[in-house]
Amino acid sequence: MTRSPPEAASTLSGGPSGAPHAAPDDDVPAPCLASAPSWRELGIRLPMPALADEEGPRVAPGLPPVVDAHVHLFPDRVFEAVWRWFDQHGWPIRYKLHTPDVLSFLLSRGVERVVALHYAHKPGMARALNAYVAQVAKDEPRVIGLATVFPGEPGATDILAEAFALGLKGVKLHCHVQCFAPDAPALQELYEVCAQAGKPLVMHAGREPASPRYPCDPYALCSAERVERVLKDHPKLKLCVPHLGADEFDAYARLLERHDTLWLDTTMTVGGYFPVPLPRQVLEVRPERILYGTDFPNIPYAWDRELKALVDLRPGGDALAGMLGGNALKLYGEVGC
Template identity: 40%
Template sequence: MSRKFHVRRDAPKSTTDPWSSIPERLGEITGFKRQVVMVYSHKPGISDSLNEYCADAARFCNSKHGPGSCVGLSTVLPGEAGATKVLERAFSRREITGVKLHAHVQVVRPNDPKCDEIYETCIKHGKSILFHAGRAPNSPGHAQDSDDLCSYRYIEDVMKRHPQLRLCIPHLGSDEESEYFALLQRFENLYLDTANTHSDYLGQLNDSVSIRETIRRGILASSNQIMYGSDFPNIPHTLYTEVRAWDKYDLPPDVLNKLLTKNAETFYGFEASTRTVAVL
């Protein structure tokens, strides 16, 4: 089972910062065997430092638990000077298997032309992108209304122009789940993850019977393109309740295994490992 772990702060001054051991400690606490650590920049000029920090954290975790225990997602601010070079430097680190972007934090529409160089660089290097491009949660604290920044139609445009791009939209694209499930049928390199969809943070958006049935149908129809995700511990919530929520969907064992393990291993480029993946 893989899990997302965010770091939202400026990069530390030292790669020996004790934060580097957080992925290791969380793995021991939760029982998860695969972890994705990620960063995202909210202003220009900090991406390189964040990316080095992210790669070092993943390397530290792998040194303790073996290759394939942890991978990192680098970041870049769309439109910042030298964005392509920032990514190429990040991709030189073997621990970095993709990029994390966030429309709300970085104040960018996914189909903004300044994102194109990021998409093209990822395609060139065979890297994936995790892009928070769903409208929820919308907050008055955002620099721009997320309903203006985000729409499934923007992602549709991106995939039409970059069909080779491996792109994942977290939170099942909340609150446009049905529209995103429909896109999965058209674009084989588009993925969704389930982060926070059953927690006490975003879960209230998906707690109706009709939404649950929509989610179940979507998973069964696109079982190779949907994976488990979590914002724990960046956003504190009831992690095990979130995991156990999938019991009520009565998914076939092979589909559940894809959801909890295989799809994330494929999308994030985890190395082959003989370690048993925990199903909590």
Template identity: 35%
Template sequence: MADGSPAGRRIGTADGSPPGTAGGPESEQVTGFWRGLGLPGLVDVHTHFMPERVMVKVWAYFDSVGPLTGRSWPITYRTEERQRVETLRGFGVRRFTSMLYPHKPAMAAWLNSWSADFASRTPDCLHTATFFPEPDAVDYVTRAVEGGARVFKAHLQVGGYHPGDELLDGVWGLLAEAGVPVVAHCGSAPVPGRHTGPGPIAGVLARHPCLRLIVAHMGMPEYGDFMDLADRHPGVLLDTTMAFTAFSEALSPFPREHLPRLADLGDRILFGTDFPNIPHPYLEALRGLESLGLGDDWLRAVCHDNAARLFGLPPGD
């Protein structure tokens, strides 16, 4: 898949203007990246939009995460919701998601109601939903799928639950049968959880081999283990969220001996960023991908074509 294009060829250096300024240098550089590849835009499968009071708590967590990671985690795009949407549009992001997740019971159905409304008023957002191990999970996940949910989010670290919990077996089966992808934070970064790592989610895939599982953050820091999982299960994909950026490379570097495997899996890797909760400009996510030197074909697939195929997007808007 690689064609030997030089890293850093398209992307300039930000000049200190506020990140995401409409029509500003960063916006111009991001759009210049995908135009240089001949793409109609980007598809970002890992962006966060949540009810305001939930987002404020998420930001407070990142404000305090320094002692856990050894590095501060500034929120680069800490703006109001409408401005965040317009920032993504200014970058030329054709489709994005509203990754949201519960940390306790009796929360997921409410989040799903909010996200359904958000998707209805934000047509370029892929309708996103979530779940938690609780007795009514199958019921509200069924309603979300019937209501048009295109992708689900499972956060094993924040939720603190085992993905093999019997209360979720019907949920995984329903989603596998419906062919609706699930973005799962199942790797152990930035700090390990009780049920993170490849083992617990591998058990789910053993029971539901048709599940379309998107491993968030490339499975960081267990990169190789999660690529092994993708090798064994054709329905497993990985998203690039936070991986390959200078921030993450300092904490959990991607093993360069796995670059050939990254190239081989090029049709199952999806672009993601964690916007707005990222400690760097959006541009850095693209710069990190290009620096791998895997070529234009690989970049086109990762930044747009794989997700466009997965979600059945039209050739251009």
């Protein structure tokens, strides 16, 4: 178990809290991670509709540097297959842009850096996808490219080592698409490779957003308890869970309190698209561990919807600058920690 640093005292209420939060003592057992009703129990189901909200022309002047820590980049044919699936089973994609246009769109609107994520839908894809993103990052230095691998495929650790040699800065895995539990045996060697290389792992390990058309049931695979097992078993692994851990927000807030190697990103959770309350607790408990992310271009609403919503929360002190970009740059080693 790790303890939280004093600099975690920023809040979303307009200023410092006056004292750092306290992590539990080592001899105190972890609190129960069960919390609010699940999205399934609340009747929230995919597919969901698009929104016709207005988009802004660019990042608002005067904001700290913005880094979108959750942008998807794929080769054209893979992108088009992803869009067909989302149009039928997820939500209508508003921005059907291929990689060059994704980058032009965001960078021309004032987003300063993007973290490029992709994932292999089946064994045998990862090497080609990694080479593709590595070349994109080489051609555009404002891209922080991540690798992927299909857990359990032959030579998985070699695939990651090759990807890191290409300059990729971390790894993206997706429990829903790749059909694995976070604590599955096939993941253990991948966690060790990432930990030894000091490369962060972004893993969609929350239960939501979940489609009944996924090849496996995310609720059977994913839970905050499983993620905590990973954090305990691999104490040097830097792990980022997207979507603020949806839908177990309270449980992930408690995990942030207990583990100094956990980060969360805000993707699709602060803009009010899903009909659930804003998970303020998970944003407030350790704002230095929260990254702004969007899922662009695979979103059903305006590109800056979540950016404006996050800014409107008025995080105090240095919290906004960290959430919008500084935390991501630190995580990926782009600035001094």
